[in-house]
Amino acid sequence: MGFWIKVYPNRVEFKAGAGSQNVPINQVASIQLGMMGYMQITIETTGGKKYxxxxxxKNEVKEAIYNAQNSVGQGSSNLSTADELTKLVQLKNDGILTDEEFQEQKKKLLG
Structure with a gap:
């Protein structure tokens, strides 16, 4: 029985025993490393399941998972800014915001 673990931008895929598993990166709640040379990593999901x-x-895998989680989080915030800009444009087009108000709000969003 072989074992492996791969970290992708959106999931962690691994085989430990008979079958392989996938855990979406946004569902990884915690990562625990085996103590004192014990070559094991434990992944706990947001649903409470432990693998x-x-x-x-194990340290490289843990870092790769954290990096993937951070990348997903940054992508979400960019989407949020884009959504906010879209809403502002709609408010301006509907005549609810003046050009001046629109520019002011846009400047706040884009920092």
């Missing part, structure tokens, strides 16, 4: 995976490069 124990043998892993020789």
């Amino acid at each position: 124990k995976i043998p892993c020789h490069k």
